Amino acid sequence: EAAVTQSPRNKVTVTGGNVTLSCRQTNSHNYMYWYRQDTGHGLRLIHYSYGAGNLQIGDVPDGYKATRTTQEDFFLLLELASPSQTSLYFCASSPTSNQDTQYFGPGTRLLVL
Amino acid sequence: GDSVTQKQGQVTLSEDDFLFINCTYSTTTYPTLFWYVQYPGQGPQLLLKVTTANNKGISRGFEATYDKGTTSFHLQKASVQESDSAVYFCALVMSNYNVLYFGSGTKLTVEP
Numbered sequence: 001e002a003a004v005t006q007s008p009r010n011k012v013t014v015t016g017g018n019v020t021l022s023c024r025q026t027n028s029h030n031y032m033y034w035y036r037q038d039t040g041h042g043l044r045l046i047h048y049s050y051g052a053g054n055l056q057i058g059d060v061p062d063g064y065k066a067t068r069t070t071q072e073d074f075f076l077l078l079e080l081a082s083p084s085q086t087s088l089y090f091c092a093s094s095p096t097s098n099q100d101t102q103y104f105g106p107g108t109r110l111l112v113l
Numbered sequence: 114g115d116s117v118t119q120k121q122g123q124v125t126l127s128e129d130d131f132l133f134i135n136c137t138y139s140t141t142t143y144p145t146l147f148w149y150v151q152y153p154g155q156g157p158q159l160l161l162k163v164t165t166a167n168n169k170g171i172s173r174g175f176e177a178t179y180d181k182g183t184t185s186f187h188l189q190k191a192s193v194q195e196s197d198s199a200v201y202f203c204a205l206v207m208s209n210y211n212v213l214y215f216g217s218g219t220k221l222t223v224e225p
Contacts, residue, residue, distance in 0.1 A: 004156075031211055042119070042202055042215035043157070058212070090156050099145040099164070099206050102213060104156030 003027060004105035006091050012111045019078040021108050023091030031094045032074040033102065034058070034066060036087040043090065049074060081112045116140075119203050119216030127224050132190040134219045136203035139184065144205040146186045147213065148177050151200040160201070161188070193223045 004025045013019050025032065031050050035043040045058030047066035055066055063085060065077040078085055088109050092102040118137045126132060138144065143165040149157040161170040161177040163186060170177045179186045188201060203216040 033212075040122070040217055042217040043213075044215070045212060048212065092156070094211050096211070098211070099162075100211055101147075101159045101162070102211070104158065106154075106156050 004091055004093055004103050006089075006105040006108050008108060009106065010109045010111075012113065013081050014113050015082055017078075017081045017112070019081050019110065021076040021078075021089055021091075021110070023074045023076070023105055024072050025074075025091075025093040025103070026072060027093065027095070027103070028071065029093035029095045029103075030071070031096070031100075032068065033092045033094075034064075034074065034076045035090045035092065036060065036085075037090060037107075038087050046076065078110075081110075083112045086110060086112045117203055117205055117214050117216040119219060121219045122217070123220045123222070125222045125224065126193050128194055129192045130223075132193045132197070132221065133187060134189075134201055134203075134221075135185060135187040136216050137183075137185045138205050140205065143181060146177070146179055147204045147206070148175070148188050149202045149204060149215075151202065151218075153199075157202060193221070195223045195225050197221060198223045 007022045033048040034046040044060045048056050049068040091105045094100045094102045116139045146163045148161040150160045151157040163170045163177045163179045168179045175190045200218045200220045202218045204213045
């Protein structure tokens with residue numbers, strides 16, 4: 001079973017704060033994704049990557065940066081956090097681009113005061 | 114653009130009831146369709162995958178069917194159990210990067 005871990009699991013920050021969410025997968029998957037989950041919206045894609053150094057923009061990228069430093073590690077950066085970014089964030093990975101299963105981490109709950 | 118609509122926000126059933134959740138989609142071609150399930154405190158996990166080749170998938174007592182004519186796909190189970198209580202998401206993938214488009218989710222509560 002593919003393993004995806006996220007840290008921290010919970011985070012509280014203030015408006016204007018700087019937050020980094022971390023994701024690691026240890027299954028040599030090429031593709032990694034960041035989603036946010038909000039009631040009534042399901043999961044919405046923020047950024048994704050198909051390899052170290054690569055970054056692609058998702059559907060809701062405003063206010064977020066991301067960086068894929070290695071095949072295993074994908075980071076989501078909120079440099080000036082706003083209350084609208086209070087959400088549950090999930091990272092996922094998949095081995096290929098061919099309509100493959102995505103494996104999700106346990107999520108990070110972020111509260112921006 | 115591509116989209117997925119899942120109108121049933123909440124469904125409450127009793128054990129052994131029949132479950133039916135429907136999704137509709139809008140794309141220009143025939144996508145691969147997925148059902149993901151999310152248990153409390155966890156990330157979503159794959160329940161079923163349905164391709165244009167097979168039109169149907171079965172897993173853990175759940176069945177997913179794809180109707181290209183009405184651009185809809187649904188999830189059903191003949192007899193739900195309390196342990197099936199979870200949020201169910203339909204999703205489709207269209208792009209070359211395996212990007213998933215999710216519906217808004219259906220929260221299923223099964224009462225004993």
